[in-house]
Amino acid sequence: AHSARVTFTGHGVKALPASQEEALLRVAQEALHNALRHSGADHVDVTLDRRDGGAVLRVTDDGSGFDPQAVRRAGRHLGLVSMRDRASGAGGTLTVESAPGKGTTIEMEVPGG
Numbered sequence: 001a002h003s004a005r006v007t008f009t010g011h012g013v014k015a016l017p018a019s020q021e022e023a024l025l026r027v028a029q030e031a032l033h034n035a036l037r038h039s040g041a042d043h044v045d046v047t048l049d050r051r052d053g054g055a056v057l058r059v060t061d062d063g064s065g066f067d068p069q070a071v072r073r074a075g076r077h078l079g080l081v082s083m084r085d086r087a088s089g090a091g092g093t094l095t096v097e098s099a100p101g102k103g104t105t106i107e108m109e110v111p112g113g
Ligand SMILES: Nc1ncnc2c1ncn2[C@@H]1O[C@H](COP(=O)(O)OP(=O)(O)OP(=O)(O)O)[C@@H](O)[C@H]1O
Pocket: 034, 035, 036, 038, 039, 061, 063, 064, 065, 066, 071, 077, 078, 079, 080, 081, 104
């Protein structure tokens, strides 16, 4: 359905509270969906790593990138809003790093149990 090469790597993450695992999964799904639908990337890399007692999820693409502030102002897109809500609902944080021509990295950190 798409031409991007998608990789996943995970290191050292132990079981987390179910609510955090579900939030990580939902954010990974939406970030991956966005990367495949909007970015035209050749590569999308998904990583899940242990940090302190919790975990960090990263979804990085080498596609078109976008201006996150302009999208926030436009206000009618639900995906980025729902990722933020999921992250904060799980006691974590979401960071969106993107710029036109520079690709996109979505990072979510959760604290663990
Ligand atoms: N990885 C990405 N690469 C390029 N542009 C992106 C990426 N992720 C998001 N965008 C841009 O940000 C906009 C907002 O994304 P968001 O997920 O909030 O909404 P959407 O995908 O358009 O709709 P939906 O509500 O179905 O998720 C997108 O329409 C797109 O222009």
